[in-house]
Structure formats: structure tokens, C-alpha cells
Amino acid sequence: MKAIHxxxxxxxxxxxxxxxxxxxxxxxxxxDVYPEEMRATRDLLRRRLHLTRKRAELxxxxxxxxxxxxxxxLGQKIAYKANRHGVAARFPDPAVHKSVEVDLxxxxxYDQ
Numbered sequence: 001m002k003a004i005h006x007x008x009x010x011x012x013x014x015x016x017x018x019x020x021x022x023x024x025x026x027x028x029x030x031x032d033v034y035p036e037e038m039r040a041t042r043d044l045l046r047r048r049l050h051l052t053r054k055r056a057e058l059x060x061x062x063x064x065x066x067x068x069x070x071x072x073x074l075g076q077k078i079a080y081k082a083n084r085h086g087v088a089a090r091f092p093d094p095a096v097h098k099s100v101e102v103d104l105x106x107x108x109x110y111d112q
Contacts, residue, residue, distance in 0.1 A: 055110040058103045062087065065100060069093075078104075081111060 022028040034042060059079055066074055071090050076083035084107070088100040 051110055055107055058107050058110070062100055062103050062107075065096065066090065069096065078107075081108065084108075 019028065062078060063074065066087075069091060074083075074087065078084050078087060084104055088097050088104060091097040091100055
């Protein structure tokens with residue numbers, strides 16, 4: 001099977017040759033098998049990281065929405081629950097108001 005990438009021919013034979021050269025030169029690190037007793041913890045940490053990133057995206061969306069509508073700065077970090085009160089009320093447009101409410105509700109859920 002051949003494919004063209006950046007003007008170069010690419011196929012399994014060429015890949016195998018390149019990998020063999022890297023292996024011979026000690027330039028290809030060996031994969032480590034993660035200890036079985038730690039896999040559940042690793043998976044939980046990966047999931048936590050995923051959820052933390054989603055929460056951060058929501059916080060950023062609220063801040064960007066505030067900026068897009070030329071409203072005064074939020075003033076306090078809305079990452080803290082105590083600072084989120086009244087944030088959605090800043091937006092007079094009902095659709096935007098609801099969108100921010102949903103973002104804040106999801107942030108509260110992620111906080112749990």
C-alpha cells in the first residue's frame with residue numbers, strides 16, 4: 001500500500017526499514033508495560049484530567065462570552081463557586097443568558 005505524503009512515497013516496507021534502523025541505533029525507546037495494580041489509578045487520573053479540561057473550557061467560554069458582549073470584566077475568578085453568583089444575569093439576551101447558565105451549571109457539576 002503506497003501513499004504520498006509531502007511528495008514522498010510511503011509504504012509498510014519503507015516504514016519497517018526506518019524502524020529497523022532506529023532499533024539498531026538504539027534510538028527507539030522500548031515501551032514499558034504499566035504495572036497492573038496501578039492501571040485503575042492511571043485510568044482515573046486520565047479521566048480526571050479530561051474532566052478538568054472540560055471544566056476549564058466552560059470557564060473560558062463564559063469569560064469569552066463576557067468579552068464578546070463588551071461587558072465589564074467579571075472582576076473575580078469564576079473558578080470559585082462563590083464568585084459565580086449573578087454572572088448569567090449580566091447578559092440581557094435570553095439565549096446568551098441561558099447559554100451561560102448552562103455553562104455555570106456544568107461547571108458546578110464538574111466541581112463535584
